[in-house]
Amino acid sequence: MVRTSLVRQASAVHSTLHNNQATQQQNYATVPVTNSSHSSFVTGIQKSPTTETAQKKTLVLLGTGWGTTTILKNLDTRKYNVVVVSPRNYFLFTPLLPSCTVGTTEGRSIMDPIRHIVQRQGKAMQFYEAQCSDIDLATKELVLKQVPDTSAASSTTVTSNVPVRIRYDHLVVGVGGTYNTFGTPGVEQYACFLKEMGDASKIRRRLKDAIEKASFSNISEEERDRLLHVVVVGGGPTGVEFAGEVHDLVTEDLVKWVPGLSHRIKITVIEALPNLLPSFDKRLVAYTQRTFTKNGIEMRTGTRVKEVRDKTILVSSDSGESEIPYGTIVWAAGIRAREFAHTLRGKVPDVQTSGRGLIIDDYLRVKGVEDIWALGDCTVSKYAPLAQVASQQGKWLAKALNKMAADNAQADTFSRIANSVEPFNYMSNGSLAYIGGERAIAEIPLFRKNIAVGGPFASVFWKAYCLWELSSLRSSLSVATDWTKRSLFGRTMSVD
């Protein structure tokens, strides 16, 4: 019954958007969210709320990442009118994103449509492919902007530029983080990032173009070496995994496709700190650095990027400044909370004083506002920006929200939840990173000790972990098929 009603709501929304686009008379299209306490806000094409949905509170989840998807999986969606807003209509399994840059894994295999996830679990929600751009704390309204349509068929697709407003009773902000350039000149303009699937495709294209250009005989040897130089800025897990994947591409495939060039491809990792992987066990750091040296990956630690230029990077270290020519540069040097988190911070600047993201309490409540929770990479907490942190927070919050609905908590919701549930507590399940050449490093907590393992066995463990953790059987089978195809036929670097 809930699902039927949501389907009807969705068609009403579609009509509302259509109407607004046609007339362009209003500044905002308002979306009917069936809700007793807020039914007065609904304008445009209205429908009468059913008694069942009218009694429920509207819970809006921003994002389809690790945090919010875990909430959806664990939430009793019969207890709320659940509305999900995200510019991405799928969940992305980020641990395998570096492998998509070189074709070890195909992008589609690690993208799981959010509607499939919800349906598989027999749950209900309403999804809007949009970006939340603003919030009105007084009226409890969110302003949504539809994602621009970049498809060739855009002229036939309804895409409204008119912002849409929706109401919430409870809001969960899980908008994640974006790359942090630390204000370094030229990064935005010339570097690739590695956060979303579009980034992985862009890197794949850049690598392919650089190799193809380097094949021409009419360029200088100096220019050829520049094109074949892959520079990674940031020696954290993302940078290290990407460098490892490029190494595999070169030694397993390019050596056969472009034998005259493959030996000239150079990979350099630049890290400002004295070592790579600062959050890992020292023995694993040493193992990774030894493996990289053996694999010919250059590490320039204690080196800061001062500027990224068209074809070179200006760096500084104890030995002074130097310029490094590059063909492809990937910036994996850090993250910061996404824009909406800063918009929300700006509404309560006296309380939300951290420029890194939303300050939350032990119950994941955003400080200084009411009925808003936040989790994952858009928050400032004592935990690292990790999928497992966001995921555990999502599980905790779903439980708390289920309990809140069961308690039928009304105005005193905030204090009630704090009194009746334990505060969130993170339990690390360990750390894993693939470092190339069928080797990985693993730090696993066992019997109150951290077991550190590096080598081929850890690589098998890492692969098994990925297959197990992927969000669906479909994804696990797709990834396993990609890996089998890769070992039988090699990678494919073809990209539009």
Ligand SMILES: Cc1cc2nc3c(=O)[nH]c(=O)nc-3n(C[C@H](O)[C@H](O)[C@H](O)COP(=O)(O)OP(=O)(O)OC[C@H]3O[C@@H](n4cnc5c(N)ncnc54)[C@H](O)[C@@H]3O)c2cc1C
């Ligand atoms: C290449 C890579 C590899 C990684 N590997 C690992 C790993 O092996 N292990 C690990 O623990 N962690 C890993 N991480 C980190 C992990 O992916 C993040 O910590 C995790 O994604 C954070 O989850 P989140 O829910 O906070 O945000 P995300 O998963 O980033 O999701 C944010 C969501 O919000 C949406 N959104 C953005 N803006 C808006 C808006 N304005 N309105 C509505 N929705 C919005 C986004 O589209 C997205 O759906 C990796 C990260 C990267 C980039």
